[in-house]
Amino acid sequence: MDDRLVTEAEEGEEPSRSDAGAATPGPGRKVFIKTFGCQMNVYDSERMSEALAGDGYREAASIEDADLVILNTCHIREKAAEKVYSDLGRVRVIKEERKAGGRDTMVAVVGCVAQAEGAEIVARAPVVDLVVGPQSYHRLPELLTRSRAEKRALVDTAFPEEEKFDHLPARMRTHSFTAFLTVQEGCDKFCTFCVVPYTRGMEYSRRIADVELEAQKLVDSGVREITLLGQNVNAYHGEGPDGRAWSLGKLIRHLARIDGLERIRYTTSHPRDMDEDLIAAHGEEPKLMPYLHLPFQAGADRILAAMNRKHTAADYVDLVARIRKAQPDLALSTDIIVGFPGERDEEFEQTLALIETIGFAQAYSFKYSVRPGTPAGKLDDQVPEEVKAERLARLQTLLEAQQAAFSAACVGRTLPVLFDKPGRHPGQLVGRSPYLQSVHAEAPGDALGRILPVEISSFGPNSLAGVIRGH
Ligand code: SAH
Ligand code: SF4
Ligand code: F3S
Secondary structure, three states: OOOEEEOOOOOOOOOOOOOOOOOOOOOOOEEEEEEOOOHHHHHHHHHHHHHHHOOOOEEOOOHHHOOEEEEEEOOOOHHHHHHHHHHHHHHHHHHHHHHHOOOOOEEEEEEHHHHHHOOHHHHHOOOOOEEEOOOOHHHHHHHHHHHHHHOOOEEEOOOOOOOHHHHOOOOOOOOOOEEEEEOEEOOOOOOOOOOHHHHOOOOEEOOHHHHHHHHHHHHHOOOOEEEEEOOOHHHOOEEOOOOOEEOHHHHHHHHOOOOOOOEEEEEOOOHHHOOHHHHHHHHHOOOEOOEEEOOOEOOOHHHHHHOOOOOOHHHHHHHHHHHHHHOOOOEEEEEEEEOOOOOOHHHHHHHHHHHHHHOOOEEEEEEOOOOOOOHHHHOOOOOOHHHHHHHHHHHHHHHHHHHHHHHHHHOOOEEEEEEEEEOOOOOEEEEEOOOOOEEEEEOOHHHOOOEEEEEEEEEOOOEEEEEEOOO
């Protein structure tokens, strides 16, 4: 994932820097946003960027160059949360250096650590001027102005009644061919290991009309592929034009009618929320890509119950069989946790067995991490670190072999690739296969933004390479 997300620079003149250092609002200020965590944070950073652009902020090339530094944080595992504090240490040094040169720097911590820790962040890192949760970042411009005027740190971690999406400016022109679009937020599942229900709040779906408008705007500015996002995206139940709640399957079929939108994806899904219509859409809607990220977390039913996952291993196998029946050409991806409290060796073996049974094209796996405030964090039969490390290594060896097998099976096939960025070497472009693999190929510049047939000739650990055919 991109470490850095920056304000979309407007075309035009470089604003005067004569007021550089002044803590007053005005054109010429620059923002640097660093994004941690999931795709929803990437989306949020883009929206913050747009909100700040309306306030005169432009992209900063580095933290040193930024009048405003925003860390958009993730609280999912301890390591992710701690990274924020090491970054703040670095930001403090830069802020002091800039101050010595007569330039002020505002520092904002936003996202899930902001929500979880609130004012504690300012106590631990006084360099921070603003702490803003994921549901109130539309207020950033106003909070910045207030914090500057009142010369004190502000904390806003409310879940406001007003809807953040109604207060954000419309999407700006994007220069990319793929985009994220958040359609659902929050989670009511309360898996016992997970902080998301506490950091993102209750499940909430955006209205169909609003999603459609945003999708159309993205397509009008050149986007060819949209990934619909939600912490629990397939629990989507947004209000449709008929006043009824529409499911994700219905939303996908609706968006597929937008001319110029070539590909639709969605992430992340919960096995319990894969309804028949969504499954059927995989077989019927050609714009819906044959890739599905469907976390199962663990293979032993006792652990799944302790995790409050609300599904068994057999449920998962049965569900995957039904989805594959609708769409046999499907790349499956998943999330797995090893070392949940009390997980025994034989239970871990059941996780390996489930992976063998299903066969994944791709997977993300993690050592269980104790999270404050979660029920599992209070359990006392925590698995020792070295056991978790050993299990993770075994698991990843198996997953890597499955990923390699999936990639190897692509060699010799001709896949439609959406080219979306230049490659490392001159004359090379990189795109995505329908299965979300990166594909490298020699390609003319005008191939950017187009879907072209690529005959796959080889593969590496994380990508495929091939030759464009019939161009
Ligand atoms: N909403 C998604 C993903 C949420 S977070 C879902 O329900 O699947 C992404 C992944 O992080 C989870 O799927 C889980 O595998 C992992 N994760 C969440 N909490 C964790 C914890 N305390 N320790 C280790 N991994 C965790
Ligand atoms: Fe977390 Fe579970 Fe909700 Fe996913 S479904 S966000 S893992 S609580
Ligand atoms: Fe992290 Fe928050 Fe996403 S905890 S994974 S940034 S929802």
